[in-house]
Amino acid sequence: MSNGPVGVALVGAGVISGQYLRNLTSFPDVRVLAVADLDAERAATVAREHGVPVSGDLSTALALPEVEIVVNLTVPSAHAAVALESLRAGKHVYGEKPFAMDMDEGAKVVAEAANRSLRLGCAPDTFLGAGLQSALHALRSGLIGTPVAVAAATQSLGPESWHPNPEFFYQPGGGPLFDLGPYYLTALVSLLGPVERVAAGTRKAREQRVVGSGPKEGTVFPVDVPTHVNALLDFPGAATATATFSFDSPVNRRVIEVIGTEGALSLPDPNTFEGPLLARGLRDTDWREVPVSGTTVSRGIGVLDLARSLRAGTPHRASGELAYHVLELMSAIAQSGEASEFRPVTSTTTAPEPLPADWDPHAATLS
The missing domain is CATH 3.40.50.720 (NAD(P)-binding Rossmann-like Domain)
Structure with a gap:
């Protein structure tokens, strides 16, 4: 070695x-x-x-x-x-x-x-960042009891307003499902384990989009993938989840909320490495902030x-095992949207162990 x-x-x-x-x-x-x-x-x-x-x-x-x-x-x-x-x-x-x-x-x-x-x-x-690692510790500590349901959503009007070369976002392998889905699905699998089956509905709002910035501003390009996806995910022995992935929404929304038998947990945007992380009990009238620790690199x-x-x-x-499972989730969601039926997920993975509390990216550990 x-x-x-x-x-x-x-x-x-x-x-x-x-x-x-x-x-x-x-x-x-x-x-x-x-x-x-x-x-x-x-x-x-x-x-x-x-x-x-x-x-x-x-x-x-x-x-x-x-x-x-x-x-x-x-x-x-x-x-x-x-x-x-x-x-x-x-x-x-x-x-x-x-x-x-x-x-x-x-x-x-x-x-x-x-x-x-x-x-x-x-x-x-991003699931290794302080926000989602702290969420993992909160769930494992029983802060909200046993998870029973999850609501996740990422909604926007798409990346063409700011990205100088946005065409690939709207080609096979792109769209909100394959572009943003990995953040949300990886976060969910890291928290709850593998998914057993999925169902979905998919739509495309427009057949063309326009580059909004950079040297190609004003260029019209085709949309070849669904741009709004609603999915249902079944975690065996754990929660069920609903997830929305959209490039068609004027309402910017990035949320994951986990509902448990003793309360709820609101996770940070899984496309970031920090907080905030919020919790509330069954009788609480508002969210309270949960301390976040870990790397924010x-x-x-x-x-x-x-x-x-x-x-x-x-x-x-x-x-690669985790990523392959997430790839199958996205593929099964896309297929379910086309066929209007539940699709099984045959791959599996093990939820990754949390990073050690003293894990420091800037400390030299290899000599």
Whole structure:
């Protein structure tokens, strides 16, 4: 087993790469060795901005023997292909969500990793942040008794008003279900365990959208996926949940409320790493704030947990197993919306263990 900081290459130098690189380059247990992109000039610019020594294409990054983990930040349609190429080069892979475009792609990635005894990880890692970790501790402590129901929703008018290249959000692998669903579904599974079956209704409000900012402002593009999804999720032996994912709502709403036998818990936005976390008892007339503790560092802590777990020989939390289960949930929801029937979920996963209370991303633990 290797020692010392874990070498990382980042593939995909788009908008989200800046958040990852700011954090990954600040973690002493990780060394970012390369930035790769189809656009070599963009890769070089991003690498310079963050003090990364090597830039180029994917093959350049994979050729570095010190690279142990590839962080795959490419567009959803490329997730599986980049993951497979990286695994075949002997690298562990941590990808942005969604895990893959469909179950067939996802299964190929899982099989390749298993055959090569390599690890898979996947965003979102927001469930490792202080807000949702504190929610997990609150539920396990019995603060609201036994969970019986969940109401979750994320609603907006979509990302085209602020994103300079929003078209991929409205192509297969996108839409509110595949773009925002991973945050909400991963949070729910991390709290309540795997889902057994789902049902859904889906709609599309408009056939076209318009880019609202950047150099392509005013460009009209097609909408190829449902933009409003209502889902019902059945957690065996636990709660049932309703979930709404919408790019059609003028009302901005981001909520997860867990109802228990002794009260209710209002969780923070699962696309964030902080609070607030609120609770109320059966006879309370208002919410009260629950103290939140843990890391508030943003995207990249899942990569760090993978790196540390790799050295320790322990399971990592933002795992490929968890991401594959969430991928099946989204696929089953989409299929249920088309067929108007309950769909079984055949994969399973284990709810990840909480992070230790003293887990500090900026403390050097690997020597």
